Amino acid sequence: MQYFEDLSVGETADFGSYQVTDEEITTFAEQYDPQPFHTDPEAAADTPFGGLVASGWHTAAMTMRLLVDNHLADGATRGALGVDDLRWRRPVRPGDELVVRTEIVEKEDWDDDSGLVSVAITTEADGEEALSMVGLVLYERREKA
Template structure:
């Protein structure tokens, strides 16, 4: 387990890959964000996107899956206070493969048992297009 004390500002990690499918895009959107450019390939082709695209919330969920599987699962992370500066600068499309890069940008005391770690998260496609950026405010276990 990696504790708060072992983390350093400037520390980075990169990992992936998450393969995005049209079926997953339409399924997620049908349940949570049923806008036509997320749920209907014909309507999406006529939209400003020119084709089916994932909901930004789906992009965030896929990013979270990569974070948990590759960064948070065996760590001292205890949940988050929220995210700052969430952006979706480009859409995710069927056939994209997503990867994530993290950078610790700030550490601060939170209480006796936890620290707060601000982590910049950037999600990119296999074409190196940034599709999500945010700063997670993560509570991290201190060494006892």
């Protein structure tokens, strides 16, 4: 278990491997972001994307899954305060393989029980940056301040 005291600014990690499917793209979009370039391959062909692409919110959700499974599950996290600088850098398409990279960019005291850790998060799709954001994550302290 990693606590606030165990984390260092500049620490990096690469993890995950997630294959995106067209069925998953359309299922997510039909429920949460029903725009034609997310739900209809034929209609998507006539858009600037030239084909089916995942919703940015879906990309963020897949990123979160990889973070939880490969990074946060081993941390004494207490949730997050949000994200800063969320950007969708390139569309995610069916067949893309997602990988997540993290870097701790800042740590600060929060309260007697927790510290706030700013984590730069990048999701790559087939080696190209698809999403970037800074997560503001609360970590439990091993020892109370």
